[in-house]
Amino acid sequence: MEENRLGDYLRARRELVTPETVGLPPGGVRRVAGLRREEVAMLAGISADYYLRLEQGRDRNPSVQVLEALAAVLQLDAAATDHLLRIAAPRPRSRARRLRPEVAPPDVVQLLDVIGLPAFVEGQWLDVLAANPLATALNPSLRVGENRIRSLFLDPSERALHPDWEETAPRLVAGFRGRVADIADDPRVVQLVGELTLGSELFARQWARHDVRQVRGKELRIDHPQVGEMTLRMSKLAVEGTDGQLxxxxxxxxxxxxxxxxxxLSALVEPSGAAAIVQLRGSDASTGG
Known part of the structure; x- marks a missing residue:
């Protein structure tokens, strides 16, 4: 899946840029969506042969200057440009790091008990590692062991909570791609993407675009069956000392x-002690088992 990540990304983004947006004439009937390879190369100031080698994965060491020139031609924003640079020069990762189990820090779990708001800890694979009772009352899929991206695309009851689902889904996929950029070859990520691609046409279509966005808080509407519709702010804070937990x-x-x-809703939830927490075994964290 990730043998030619740079080439796949360049190709996907090239197909989304129209000639008119970069100052080129449409040129009559075009056999390809978006820009031709030769057009990208010309606008970036590199040879067509060199660009072809990049897309085909025959050259995997472009300079930062070349990548930034391509980013400008492909009209990438800051997040997408950063993603391009990261996949062109991925950070080395050891297998030991990949197999490390994900555990929410005890002090953060304690915070969930006293914060008085719906809150949970999300791991680097988007698994729910810990959640307080109010979070689960707000959204039943916010429970330990569930995976957020799987629930959002494959669980109809989850989608029913979100009136703006069709509008927010593309952002979810782009945020997920940004989150897993450095672990895209991890077996768990490969398994998740395969499952979602087969199970959700919308996910498959958005994943093929290679959109990327930075993790940030957002406003969302929730149509709750007990208390009615709410507009809430969802804030995401990095958990210190972890590999990508939020x-x-x-x-x-x-x-x-x-x-x-x-x-x-908070008044309807009875205090039930400590927040739930899960610890994934090393073998499970790497295989999705």
Whole structure:
């Protein structure tokens, strides 16, 4: 899947750029979507043969200057340009690191118990490692052992909670690609992408675009069956000392109807002790078992 990541990315992004947007005439009937290879090479100031070698994976050591020139031609934003640079020069990773089990730090788990807001810990593969009862009451799929990207695309009950699902799905895929850029050859990532590609036409279509976006908080609407529709802010905070874990917290703007409904949901949830936590065994973390 990842044998020619640079070439696959260049090809996918080239097909999304129209001649008009880079100042070229359409040129009548075109056999390819987007720009031709020769056009990308000309605009980037490199030879067509060299660009062909990059797409075909026969040259895997382009300079930063060449990559930045290609990023400009392909109209990549800062996040996409950073992704291009990362896949062209991936960081070495040992198998030992890949097999390390994911465990939410105890102090963060303790924070989930006292924060008073729906919150959970998301691992680098987007597994829910820990969650407090209010998070699970907000969204039943926010429970230990569930995978966020799998739930969002393959669980109909999850999608029913999100009125803006069709609009937010492309951002979810782009954020997922950005999250796993450095572990894209990991067996767990390969398994997840394969499962999602087979199970969701929307995921397959968006994954093929190779869009990338940085992890950031966002506003989302949730149509909750008990308390009604809420507009919440979802904040994502890096968990110090971990390989890509995030503390995800949902909160509402004070004084709004959403804040009142979130408070009502909190009142419906009985205190149930410590937040749940899961520890994945090394073999499971690497194989998805």
């Amino acid at each position: 503390l995800v917290v949902h909160h509402a703007e004070p004084g709004t109807a959403s804040a009142e409904r979130l408070a009502l």
